[in-house]
Amino acid sequence: LLELFPARIRLSAVALSYNLGYGVTGGLTPFVITWIYSMTHNIYLSTLLWSTVVPVIMASWYLLKGPETLGVRIWAEFVAEKFAKKTVTLPATTPIREVVSALVNAGSKYAVLTGSVIGIFGTRSLIRALASGAGLHEPAEKYAARVPCIEADHPVTEVFVALEQYNVRAVPVCRGGQPIGIVEARELVNEALALRGALKKKVAFRFSVADTAPKELITATPEMKLKDAIELMAKNDIGFLPVVEGGKLVGVLSESDILKLVGKGAFDPNVVLETVINRSPVVISRSATLREAAELMVKHNIRHLPVVEDGKVVAVVSVKDIVKAIG
The missing domain is CATH 1.10.287 (Helix Hairpins)
Structure with missing residues (x-):
């Protein structure tokens, strides 16, 4: 049966x-x-x-x-290809500047680099490259994450294993050794669906964002140079940085902002942050519930929210924090 x-x-x-x-x-x-x-x-x-x-x-x-299923994998219908989405595919020797430009034009965060070894170059790869002093003319393969390509007809469980084993946020999917797309970690856990689910859960009303947000807060100042902010992000492995002055939030800098600067040819590591930050970020009160935070994230299609109290930023809450809190 x-x-x-x-x-x-x-x-x-x-x-x-x-x-x-x-x-x-x-x-x-x-x-x-x-x-x-x-x-x-x-x-x-x-x-x-x-x-x-x-x-x-x-x-x-x-x-x-009756149908014979001997030798057919029980999870055969959940093959990696069903979760893969198209992305930018370029030779591994492509300069960082060209890879980033292709990502910006495609509206993607990850590129698959092909060569003797397949790699993934994403926003976090760019942050690490810039923090190490890499030139935008250098081959992107030097800073890409080496990840084995999962065959399209293999079960999606292999993607989970690769994500954890190689500590990456995306895994390439291939057919016959040729990349056909990527599977992102955030797509597998379906963050958007989880956020919408949070709107209906009672736990989302009981907890405030202050209960969920990490206690450690890493910030930058408007006078800080862009290269120093990038080094700070790389050191702490974060992709979002509140910019404060006198304790007050004046803007935010994200890895997506840096990606756009590089892609548009406007990247200058020596400029101060006040000239490149987003000065109108969406924020949330410290006493707000997780439901309110989820509503804002869904409405504005964002993954991070600065938590403020009396105009001062006290924490940053992310999609990951909310999904973890609501179970």
């Missing part, structure tokens, strides 16, 4: 069939046996026909005509 249903609905389908079998078949047993007895006038034959002969006929039909 299990083999009749795809894995994604197997539990529900078997439960439904099981209960229908007991409810309908079992419930009709007295009526059917009585009906057969009215024609045969033999209580033993009537009972055997319904309780033995009919099930044997059904089992024989399934044995001969």
Whole structure:
């Protein structure tokens, strides 16, 4: 019976069939046996026909005509290809500047670099490259994450393993050794769906953003040079930096902002932050609930929110923090 249903609905389908079998078949047993007895006038034959002969006929039909799943993976329907999305694919020797420009034009955060070894170059790769003093003319492969390409027909569980084993946020998917797309960690956990789910959960009303946000707060100042801010982000492995002056939030800098600067040819490591930061960030009060935070993130399509109290930034809450808090 299990083999009749795809894995994604197997539990529900078997439960439904099981209960229908007991409810309908079992419930009709007295009526059917009585009906057969009215024609045969033999209580033993009537009972055997319904309780033995009919099930044997059904089992024989399934044995001969039912689908054979021997050798078929139970999660075959959840192959990596179903979760993959198209992205930028370039030779590994492509300069960083050109890779970033292609990412900005495509509206993507990750590029697959092909060569002797397949690698992933994303926003965090760019931050690490710039923090190390890399020139934008250098090949992107020097700073890409080396990740094995998951074959398109392999189960998506292999993607989970690769994400954890190589500590990356995206994994390439290939067919016949050629990249066809990537699977992002955030897509697998479906952050957008999780945020919308948070709007309906009671726990989202009970906890405030202050309860969820990390206690350590890393900030920058408007006078700080862009290269120093990038080094700070790389050192702490973060992609979002509140910029404060006298404790007051004056703007934010994200890895996406840096990606756009490089892609548009406007990157200058020696400029001060006050000239490049986003001065109108979406913020949230320290006493706001997780539900309010989730609503803002969904509405503005953002992943980080500075948490403020009396105009001063006290924390930063992310999608990851909310998803973790609501379980």
